[in-house]
Amino acid sequence: MTEKKIRVLVAKPGLDGxxxxxxxxARALRDAGMEVIYTGLRQTPEMIAEAALQEDVDxxxxxxxxxxHMALAPRILELLKNNGQDQVKVFIGGIIPDEDMPRLREMxxxxxxxxxxSTEDIIKDVRExxxx
Amino acid sequence: MSLTKSVLEGNRLALxxxxxxxxxDSPEGRSALAELFQHTGQAQLIxxxxxxxxxxxxxxxxxxxxxxxxxxxxxxxxxxxxSSPFTGGAVLGDRVRxxxxxxxxxxxxxxxxxxxxxxxxxxxxxSLVQVFDAAGYEIILIETVGAGQSEVDVARLAHxxxxxxxxxxxxxxxxxxxxxxxxxxxxxINKADRPGVENTERALRSTLELAHPxxxxxxxxxxxxxxxxxxxxxxxxxxxxxxxxxxxGRGIPELADSIAKHAAHLRQSGDWRARDRARLESExxxxxxxxxxxxxxxGARKEKYDEMIEQVLSRNISPHEAxxxxxDGKQV
Numbered sequence: 001m002t003e004k005k006i007r008v009l010v011a012k013p014g015l016d017g018x019x020x021x022x023x024x025x026a027r028a029l030r031d032a033g034m035e036v037i038y039t040g041l042r043q044t045p046e047m048i049a050e051a052a053l054q055e056d057v058d059x060x061x062x063x064x065x066x067x068x069h070m071a072l073a074p075r076i077l078e079l080l081k082n083n084g085q086d087q088v089k090v091f092i093g094g095i096i097p098d099e100d101m102p103r104l105r106e107m108x109x110x111x112x113x114x115x116x117x118s119t120e121d122i123i124k125d126v127r128e129x130x131x132x
Numbered sequence: 133m134s135l136t137k138s139v140l141e142g143n144r145l146a147l148x149x150x151x152x153x154x155x156x157d158s159p160e161g162r163s164a165l166a167e168l169f170q171h172t173g174q175a176q177l178i179x180x181x182x183x184x185x186x187x188x189x190x191x192x193x194x195x196x197x198x199x200x201x202x203x204x205x206x207x208x209x210x211x212x213x214x215s216s217p218f219t220g221g222a223v224l225g226d227r228v229r230x231x232x233x234x235x236x237x238x239x240x241x242x243x244x245x246x247x248x249x250x251x252x253x254x255x256x257x258x259s260l261v262q263v264f265d266a267a268g269y270e271i272i273l274i275e276t277v278g279a280g281q282s283e284v285d286v287a288r289l290a291h292x293x294x295x296x297x298x299x300x301x302x303x304x305x306x307x308x309x310x311x312x313x314x315x316x317x318x319x320x321i322n323k324a325d326r327p328g329v330e331n332t333e334r335a336l337r338s339t340l341e342l343a344h345p346x347x348x349x350x351x352x353x354x355x356x357x358x359x360x361x362x363x364x365x366x367x368x369x370x371x372x373x374x375x376x377x378x379x380x381g382r383g384i385p386e387l388a389d390s391i392a393k394h395a396a397h398l399r400q401s402g403d404w405r406a407r408d409r410a411r412l413e414s415e416x417x418x419x420x421x422x423x424x425x426x427x428x429x430x431g432a433r434k435e436k437y438d439e440m441i442e443q444v445l446s447r448n449i450s451p452h453e454a455x456x457x458x459x460d461g462k463q464v
Contacts, residue, residue: 031216
């Protein structure tokens with residue numbers, strides 16, 4: 001029997017076009033043995049939730065550098081929930097002001113990573129979150 | 133309610149979860165496949181293969197759009213990308229080119245990693261296709277990994293196989309090598325707005341002329357059967373060549389037309405059934421091999437097996453002798 005692979009959707013919602021960070025994280029997760037579905041730029045929350053459903057992922061990683069995280073994150077969480085995917089863990093990477101972090105965590109975001117975060121920490125956190 | 137029942141009723145979340153179970157070869161996945169099998173055999177399976185960077189994903193995107201516009205059939209896409217041989221991880225990026233398909237409930241895209249399989253598709257791709265088939269997806273597009281010359285498994289799975297080329301990818305010698313070109317039912321030259329398209333077309337056309345019309349011999353029901361060849365024999369399918377620009381949707385209706393003609397040809401000539409048979413036969417064969425191996429290694433024989441491997445490793449006996457000994461001296 002094949003072992004269960006951790007499946008992660010890495011998505012870039014919103015309108016900014018900077019995807020270097022998302023690609024670095026996607027590659028690091030791949031090198032950690034995970035299957036990463038990469039969606040590309042300018043995804044709407046609806047597109048992300050739909051992809052998460054079709055791909056039956058364990059984790060959604062959002063890369064947001066536009067400052068729109070307080071609008072995008074709750075919408076994506078809501079859509080995942082509506083689809084019956086409450087168990088999916090959502091992580092955010094990007095430029096997130098400190099004062100927004102507690103509210104994002106309250107909403108149900110599992111992990112938040114700013115510039116300089118180590119990919120090892122992300123890998124460790126993803127593994128732990130999925131094992132729960 | 134059981135997962136299979138929800139899948140048959142069109143529940144997309146249930147379908148996504150079942151696909152994972154089947155891909156992971158879990159006991160639940162196996163029993164669901166057994167339950168669903170009677171509902172399969174309805175879908176038209178179209179394989180899309182070709183070298184990396186020829187535009188397979190963009191072509192799949194456009195074909196799916198075209199089918200959604202011209203029919204009310206539900207479309208499933210199984211897109212395969214390679215797993216890393218070192219870590220087992222994968223980045224599956226085919227969805228990047230399929231943005232246009234978002235928001236349509238009649239389309240279901242599933243990305244798959246090869247998980248060690250070398251034939252251009254994953255070991256469980258055929259099983260995933262069966263699940264989609266049972267779930268009422270009438271057209272299933274199967275996109276292989278960027279394939280070189282020998283990743284030809286998709287031809288065994290699909291009814292119609294498209295081989296995608298692009299200008300500037302190789303010369304005439306590449307075109308006459310055995311392998312991927314031989315499995316083409318329809319040839320596509322994508323990126324046809326690029327320079328060099330005439331050369332690519334000429335090379336492919338001369339390859340086709342070398343290959344057709346010739347007498348074609350293939351294995352059918354375990355016997356060699358030959359198809360007599362002459363240029364005007366209507367029972368003979370000669371792969372058409374299509375030029376497309378997938379990013380702009382150019383040439384897509386004509387391509388879809390050729391796919392439909394090929395499907396009609398298969399049904400009329402009886403090859404549709406022959407292909408189904410060959411596919412299911414190879415599936416049974418693979419399962420039988422796997423099961424026999426598992427059964428063989430049960431109990432104490434695993435120890436003997438490991439011991440034999442050691443003997444072979446130290447060059448005391450040959451692999452043939454090892455097998456002979458494992459089978460208690462029976463001839464191999």
